[in-house]
Structure formats: structure tokens, C-alpha cells
Amino acid sequence: MANGGDQFGLADRPNSDCLDSPKENKQENLSFTLKPAASPQTVSSQVAASAADPDGMERIKVILHDRELWTKFDEVGTEMIITKAGRRMFPCYKVKVTGLNPKTKYILLMDIVPGDDHRYKFADNKWSVTGKAEPAMPGRLYVHPDSPATGAHWSRQLVSFQKLKLTNNHLDPFGHIILNSMHKYQPRLHIVKADENNGFGSKNTAFCTHVFPETTFIAVTSYQNHKITQLKIENNPFAKGFRGSDDNELHRMAKLQGKDYPVVPRSTVRQKACSAGSPFSRDTRGLQGSPDDVVSPFSCESGLNCGSPQELLSAPPVHYTHPHPHLQPGQQPQGYSYSKRKAEENCSPRNHQHPYKKPFTGGSPSEEDSYYHPSSYPPPPPGLSNLPTIGLTDSPYSSDMGQRQACMFAGSEPRIDEFNCTSWSYTRPLPTAMTPVEPYPPYTPHPPYSSSPQGSRLSALAHQSSPSLGEHIPHDPYQSQSSGPRSQSFQSVPSRQLGSPLREYPRYKPNLSPPLYHTLDTHTHIRCGVPEWSGAS
DNA sequence: TCTCGCACTTT
């Protein structure tokens, strides 16, 4: 249980000092760059940042909605069901975003990256590492259906990613995010500036990434920890039928069972049985490797960044490894975020777009619209730089399509060279147009995603295929963070500064399939740029 | 472990 919080070991994060934002009720995440002088963010300071942050990305703050609920799950060890058809996440990922320029258009998207390189098992009422993680799959991005939209739009109300679905089907044709069961993951939010001047592809594309450690979870095909089952039943309206408190239930159960069984809902029973608490909290973490303390989440390179998300993605650079952590002065407490200014464009010719195309068999996804896009995976941000042009200007679609979802795939392998360039495509909802070419990405054993540009390089160094956050990092950046004040604040790092290396995912072989890239006209693929930050170049 | 159909729920 709660012992410490996460069982995954994620929880504790360093508290960074960076900002502490006021965490009071809610904490907000602040993102700020840590530029050297950057002031922490008070509001005022944020404003001031403009010079250095022309795009204002550093002023963006993101607050995780229902953080208390996320924390409850996190303390037990959040599990998210993954199914062939796709399963929503619960708790639902919703955020409040502030600090956006009301008139500027932004694209909000999410991706879910490996939390570490391990495969887990749940035995003896606790999670433990059983081996090395499977190669990551092609990373897919879930573009919020309202994208692109103005800052005013995003700020008006909570931004919900409730339609995002998780699947274990490597050939998923719906554009859902593909994950491996019994592996740990970390959702990330990316905010990409999409103004008219620079469509996605432009080199100046600015973006920032926000990570809330308490949203880390282990993907499962069926719940392992009864406590999680219970929390889901108690909090998810759709599972109300399993709530057992009442007699009703018992009766109900009886009916269902039709038999003589005792009629107590299992979950209830289980719970009780287990109630002892989850042992694992800490244990698990140990598993992860991170010693509890450890943690430094991210080391900051220049001191600037501290754990940038990127890092998360990417393998931690060398820095990472540093264990201990104490946070460096720039770190932050709760979530972290980083922002990058622009990516340069280098596109490497390489991107392969991989053509795979397959007919979309699946029939059209009924779901609303899913689109796939290749992208470089992980490093989102970096990649982001290349977002396709959606309609920045206004895409006609945007609103209409409110529903559509877009996904980007990671496509090509990101190797270093290549990886600089990422291509993204964005599809619109047009059905026809959209047909994904390849609906299914072939499953590649290795994932495509490498993330960051630099990553590639680094990665090489790092080598590890797994990018997981945890791994390199002394594990879980989050961990450290989580503990304290979690969530909210992030660090933002200027992208350039991030030198992070990224994690690399197993690279994907070109042959394998690149992600699909299809493209219809609609989407464009934008450029690849290398993020400045990339490597240290 | 994972998949499937089920009854139940929300939307």
C-alpha cells in the first residue's frame, strides 16, 4: 500500500527544488525553463520570461486533474487494462492548461513511453521484475481531437484524453496506443505551438512536454492487484455494477451466479483478503531498481534541465546515471515539463517513410477517427517539431472533427541520423483520405521509436534499448518526484539544453516496418528537424 | 496469460 507510494517505485521523486510551485491545493506544474537564471516561476516571473522564451512555452502550466485519485492508484500501483479492441484509461487523463497565448494555436497530444526496461510479474501480492522488457512497439501518439485549437480554447476547460485507448494488439488498426502487458509506462503530454507561420513542419515549432509521475502504470490484460480492481470499481462509473456495498449486490450476485455460491462480489472478497495492504509498494520499487532514494531523477545537464521529459523518453544521458540525486537545483517537484523552442529542420532524407501499406482492414474504425501518423516516436517534442501541418491556420477540421483522434506513429527508425528528422503526418478525419495506409504497422520487434534526436547518438552510447525512463535513470525519475509533491510542477527544459540522450528504443530496423506512414494528402509530413537540443550538439 | 461473452452501467 501505500507504503511509500508507489510500488512501482515511481513515486518518489526528488523534490526538486526547482519550483515549488505552490503546491497547495493543486499544484500546478510549472514549467519553466531552467535556464540559468530563470526564475522560478512565479507568475510574474513567468511573464518575464518572454525574452528568452519568445514562444511563451515556458509559461505554460499544466495541472493534472483529479490528481488525488491518480495518487490513490499510484500508491497501490496503477494498472491499466489493455485489450485487443482498445481500453480507455481510468483514471482518465485530464489536465487544466494555463499560460497559453489565447490567440495562438496549439496541438495537444499524448504518448506513453516505457517506464523502464523491465518486464514485471505480480506474485505474492506484489510486483517484481521478471526480466527485460520486450522491445517497445512503435510508439503512437494520440492527438487530442480538438487540435489544433487556440490557447483560449484549451484554457477554457479541462482538456480530456478520455477517448484515448490502450491496446495490446501490435497490429491495431484503430490508432490506439500499443503497449505490452506487464510492462511499466509513463504517459506524457506535449503541447505544440502551431501557428500560422509555422506549420508543423516549421523549424521554429515550439513545444513543451509535461510528465506526471503519478500517472505511471503497468499495462495488464487483467487486473493483478485486487486493490486496483477495487479502486476501479469504486471510482469508474461504468463499473458501478460491481460495487458491492449493498445488499443489492449480493442479490445480484446471487442471481448471476445463480448458484449457491456465496454471494459476495469477488472484488469485495478479495479485497478484504488482501487488505493487508499492498506489500509491494516499496518492494516493487526496489525491484525497479531504484533504490528508494535514489533517484535523482534527472540530472540536469547544464544544470538546467533537470529531468526533462525527454529524458524520460530518452535514455538518460550520461548524466543520468547519476544516482543520487539530489535534485539539483533545478528540479522540480511534481511533474516535470520541458519546453523546446525550435527544432531545426534537418530532415534527413532518411526518414523512411515506410511504406507499408496495408489495407486498412479493420474496417473503418468506427471509432471516431483515428489516424495514424508516423512520427518519430518518442521524443516527442523533438518530433513535434515536425508536426504536420495540420491546419494550423485553422484547420477546417479542427473543430468539426472534434472527435477525431489522431495518432501519430512513430515511424521510422530513428536512428540518429534519421532520427533527426521525424516525420509526422496528421490526418484529418477524412475518412477517405485517411485511410491509413498501413493500418497496421507490422509489428516490429523493435520499436521504432527512438526518441530523441540525439537520442540516437546517445542511445548508441547508452545503448540500451530500453529506453525506459526508469532505467537509465536511476530509475524512475518519477520516483523521485513522486514522492514529494508530486505532480505538478515540471521542469521545463529548454529543449536545446536537454541534451538528453534519449532513450533509445530498440531501434527499429528499417526493414521492419516503419510505421506507417501513409499519407494521404492530408497529412503532411513535415519536416524533420533536429531539435536543437538534440544532442548536445 | 489472454480472449471471449455476459450482465450491468453510463452516455
Add this chain to the structure above:
DNA sequence: CAAAGTGCGAG
């Protein structure tokens, strides 16, 4: 009312 999201439990 229909569609879709839930966990359950047998296979």
C-alpha cells in the same frame, strides 16, 4: 433506445 465502457469468470 442504442451504443459503448466495465469487470467477471470460464475456456
